[in-house]
Amino acid sequence: MIATTKHSLKKLETLMKELGYAVRYEKGNFTSGYCLVEQRRIAIVNKFYDTEGRVNVLLDILSGYSVPPEGITLTPASEKLFARVRRLLSRQAASEEE
Structure with a gap:
């Protein structure tokens, strides 16, 4: 579990930055909690x-990798955090399938 x-x-x-993302916190009318701008x-x-919502949003974005x-x-x-996130997301996906 990620705290x-x-x-x-x-x-x-930091992980998102290393993956090439700029993370910005803005107000907006987007229901998913985040938006990705034109593949940039x-x-x-x-x-x-x-904080919990922000962590969950970043985890949701990382679930695509x-x-x-x-x-x-x-x-x-x-790299260690990325592996930990992947394990966490894999376990969540497996438990949802059951």
Whole structure:
């Protein structure tokens, strides 16, 4: 389980940056909590979300990746976090199928 703390949020933001995303917190009328701008890897997260909501939004975006995109090299800390996120998301998907 990923803790929903500001520290965990900071780690996820760092991982997103290493994956090529700019994470911005803006107000907007988007119901999913985030929007991706024209394939430019800008994640705009609803700024009114609390820390838990922000963590969950970033995890939702990361669920689209099974491996980092080609040409992306992660730092060891981000690589470890990415693997942990993938395991967590895999377990959640398996439990939803049951």
